[in-house]
Amino acid sequence: MSQDVLATETNRRQLQQIIAGLSDGVILLDPDRSILWANEAALTMHGVEQVSDLGANAEAYTKRFALRYRNNHVVPVDSYPISRVGRGETFSDVLVELTSAADAERSWVHRVRSLVLADNHGEPESxxxxxxxxxxxxxxxxxxxxxxxxxxxPALICRLSDLRYIKVNPGFLEMTGYTRDQVIGTSAYELDVLEQAENRDLVKQCLRERVTIPQMQAELRLPDGGSKQVIVAGQPLELNDEACMLFSFVDMALRHKAEVALRQSEERFAxxxxxxxxxxxxxxxxDHLVLDVNEAFLDTLGFPSGEVLGISIAQIDFIDDKNARIRLFAALEKTGSLDRIDVRVRRKDGGLIDCAVSAGTVTIQDRRCFLLVLMDITERRRTELELVSAIEEVMKDATWFSRTLIEKLANVKSVNSAQLPGGSFTDLTARERDVLGLICEGLADKEVAARLKLAPNTVRNHVAAVYSKLDIHSRSEAIVWARERGLFSSEWRPKGQR
Structure with a gap:
């Protein structure tokens, strides 16, 4: 074996010993592109257990592993890092996503660089x-x-090393009308997002010191030659190990439009x-503290504003019936709104006014409030009472009226009686009316059965029907219900029972 071969093998063994424990993955290839060796970290990064699982050579490797760039484009086989180093290329920081052909669910992202080791003659050795x-x-x-x-x-990111924009989001493009190509790679001197900033000296200092740029107004130039007033702020961050500044924006035109709409709405309400x-x-x-009243309220109730504003409704005590006030606000708290509830209101001079109160829930300066509208129905109530009084007079001697007319008069009286419970007299059948009339005379079920020549069970069924239709629950309630409506006076009894 020649001295050169021995030296090469010795060098490789020493190299393998040095790199075996490194956290970086290392793969060694022969100049003929055969895969000679890989450390444990490289095997782990490929999801395999032994060197042979990587493939015998670069060509076999490209069939066992699929590579994509970070933009999701497929890496061509001749551009695989293992193919490039096989051609003797040196490169650094190639970022690829690797997926095993045997298990498509597993993938890794590698940052790869190459190294070509030459022998004493300058020829590639490893x-x-x-x-x-x-x-x-x-x-x-x-x-x-x-x-x-x-x-x-709207936001964009500027790299601080050269003050060029490297990222922009759709919000910024939509707000300004720029295209992505018009922004990415452009210098902050060409597209100055801090132009006309209200404190430009502070902006320059923050950029130099790479600290947060506080919110401030600025003027942003648009691609059509116009400009837009914005609020801009900067937040330092690191992206790809590079110091950057994240700029975020608020379109003042939208805020101004919303403020104008809100002000106009408030003015219309006021x-x-x-x-x-x-x-x-x-x-x-x-707390039911009075926040505001209109002139009509002060005029109608006779209170000066100083005795109303900032005072609780309970202290003002203008609702004549304390229990009615408690019930009104309990219902308003529960349902959020009320529609024409009859309430008697007391003026400052002690005079009483009949009102129909409607109320709702409103939000004023982020505070939940109740708005009460008081409709004076004193004259209407007086007219209704006069009508009821006239009906009562007529019904005192109703012998010459037909049954139908009497029932209609009773209904009119019922409609104009405030907040009376139960149904309508006309909801009852003729026999149920006869039964109700005899109940009002104080007769028991057996006596009613005997008077009407009905079975006791039939009478009990009629009584139950009357209770259900009129929403009452006892004979005494039935008598009160009928008397409040002027029914079954001594001058009028069911047919055949006068």
């Missing part, structure tokens, strides 16, 4: 592939890429609130 497993880093970067692209806030002829009150939902 070809070396050195790889670093950057799978975890690539996964984190992929997550960042997805988050950055999905972020609706004008409607002030000019409404109907008394309106706004109070806090939690």
């Amino acid at each position: 070809l070396v592939l050195i790889m670093d497993d950057v799978t975890d880093w690539a996964s984190a970067e992929q997550r960042f890429e997805k988050t950055f692209a999905a972020n609706p806030a 004008k409607a609130f002030r000019l409404s002829p109907v008394p309106i009150l706004i109070c806090g939902a939690a």
Whole structure:
């Protein structure tokens, strides 16, 4: 064996001993592209247990492992790192995603570089592939890429070493009208996102020191020659081991538009609130402190504003019935709105006003509030009472009215009686009305059965039907229900029972 061959083998054994324990993966090839040896780290990065599993040579390797670039494009076979080093090329930082042909579910991301070792005559003696497993880093970067692209806030990333933009998200492109090619690789001097910044000296200092740039207004030039007012902020970060600055933006035009719309809405509400002829009150939902009232409220109830604003509704005590006030706010808290609830309101001078109260929940300056509208129905109630009184007078001597007319008059009286429970008299059948009339005379079921010549069970069924239809539960409730509606007075009894 020649001295040169012995020297080569000795060198290789020494090289293998040196690199066997390295965390970087190392694959050694002969100049003829045969795979001679690989350390344990390289085998692990390929998901195999022995060197022969990599393939006998570079060609066999390309059939056992599929490679893609990070942009998901397939790496051509002649561009595989093992093919390139087989041609004697030296390169660094080639980033590829490797998948085993035997198990497509497993993949790794390698950062690969090459080394060509020459003999004493300058001829290639050993070809070396050195790889670093950057799978975890690539996964984190992929997550960042997805988050950055999905972020609706306009943003771009500038590399601080040369002040060139390396990433831009759709939000920035949509806001400005730039294309990706017009931004990526462009210098911050060409596309100055901090142009006309309100504190440009501070911006320059923050860039030099690579610290956070606080929010400030700036003017952003657009590709059509126009400009856009924005709020911009900068956050330092590292990307691919390079110092960068993440710029994020808020479109002032959108904010201004929203502020104008909100102000106009508030102005319309305030004008409607002030000019409404109907008394309106706004109070806090939690404490019932009066936040605002309109002029109609002050005029109708006779209170000066100083005795109302900032005072709780319980302290003002303008709702005549304390229990009615408690029930009203309990219902409002539960349902969020009320529609025309009859409430009697007391003026400052002690006079009483009948009101129909409607209420709803509103948010004012991030505070949950109740808005109460008081409709004065005193005149309407007086008219209704007069109508009821007239009906009662008519029904005192109803002998000459037909049954149908009496029932209609009773219904009118029922409709105009405030908040009476139960159904309508006309919901009852003729026989059920007769039974109700005899109940109002104080007759028991057996007596009703005898009077109407019915079986006791039939009477009990009729009584149950009456209770169900009128939403009552006892004979006493039935009597009260009928009397409140002016039914079955002494001058009128069911046919045949006068």
